[in-house]
Amino acid sequence: MRLLLLGATGVVGREVLAQALADARVETLVAPTRRPLAATDPKLTAPLVRFDDLPADADWWRADAVICTLGTTIKKAGSRENFRRVDHDYALAVARLARAHGTPAFAIVSARGANPRSALFYFKVKGETEADLATLGFASLTLARPGLIGGEREDMRRREQIGAAILKLLGPLLPRALRINPSPRIAKALLDAAIEGRAGTRVIDSAEMS
Numbered sequence: 013m014r015l016l017l018l019g020a021t022g023v024v025g026r027e028v029l030a031q032a033l034a035d036a037r038v039e040t041l042v043a044p045t046r047r048p049l050a051a052t053d054p055k056l057t058a059p060l061v062r063f064d065d066l067p068a069d070a071d072w073w074r075a076d077a078v079i080c081t082l083g084t085t086i087k088k089a090g091s092r093e094n095f096r097r098v099d100h101d102y103a104l105a106v107a108r109l110a111r112a113h114g115t116p117a118f119a120i121v122s123a124r125g126a127n128p129r130s131a132l133f134y135f136k137v138k139g140e141t142e143a144d145l146a147t148l149g150f151a152s153l154t155l156a157r158p159g160l161i162g163g164e165r166e167d168m169r170r171r172e173q174i175g176a177a178i179l180k181l182l183g184p185l186l187p188r189a190l191r192i193n194p195s196p197r198i199a200k201a202l203l204d205a206a207i208e209g210r211a212g213t214r215v216i217d218s219a220e221m222s
């Protein structure tokens with residue numbers, strides 16, 4: 013199958029990239045990024061793009077499935093507006109272009125607690141992204157909702173580090189839904205769902221990725 017991956021330089025995206033390259037079911041992988049990818053592979057194409065001005069005519073929008081692992085934080089982005097631009101607008105822009113080119117399946121990393129009516133801005137944006145994606149008419153839509161993501165992170169926030177350490181320690185005692193979601197598990201769930209392309213909307217909750 014032909015896979016299109018957005019966010020290949022991120023914690024989850026790097027895992028999807030590695031797993032997809034090792035997976036014989038994936039014949040070609042296109043991973044558009046804003047900075048060059050270190051990986052090279054005969055089945056990988058990694059065009060450099062500007063997410064504010066995506067190349068609408070690129071033939072690689074036509075794939076069998078898209079996996080979107082784009083995302084930022086309000087702190088990194090500098091404002092709520094900039095955060096929303098990445099986590100909502102870029103995800104929707106990618107989805108619209110893929111849909112317009114006939115791609116039938118879309119899988120995205122959302123977040124546990126995503127809800128368009130949430131009083132918390134982050135979860136509201138994630139919920140709005142999910143809701144807007146659902147209107148685009150993909151035959152198969154997968155919403156993965158991890159809790160705290162475990163993985164190698166250069167800029168790991170102090171609070172996240174403490175949270176991750178506590179969750180790791182308490183891991184076996186916690187209900188599955190509250191445990192850390194290791195990035196390889198999230199990547200595998202996304203990849204399997206994208207390849208399978210099951211009809212309808214599927215939510216993968218954090219318990220299934222712990």
Ligand SMILES: NC(=O)c1ccc[n+]([C@@H]2O[C@H](COP(=O)([O-])OP(=O)(O)OC[C@H]3O[C@@H](n4cnc5c(N)ncnc54)[C@H](OP(=O)(O)O)[C@@H]3O)[C@@H](O)[C@H]2O)c1
Nearest residue numbers: 019020021022023024082083084121122123158159160161
């Ligand atoms: N961290 C958590 O514990 C947690 C929990 C639940 C859900 N999530 C969600 O899971 C998703 C993936 O998380 P992650 O930890 O893998 O994220 P990450 O490591 O920060 O990676 C984010 C990806 O998005 C790209 N990106 C960010 N800002 C961009 C911009 N302005 N223009 C173009 N590309 C941009 C990054 O590209 P560059 O490498 O070029 O920056 C990178 O490829 C996110 O949507 C996040 O909200 C995270």
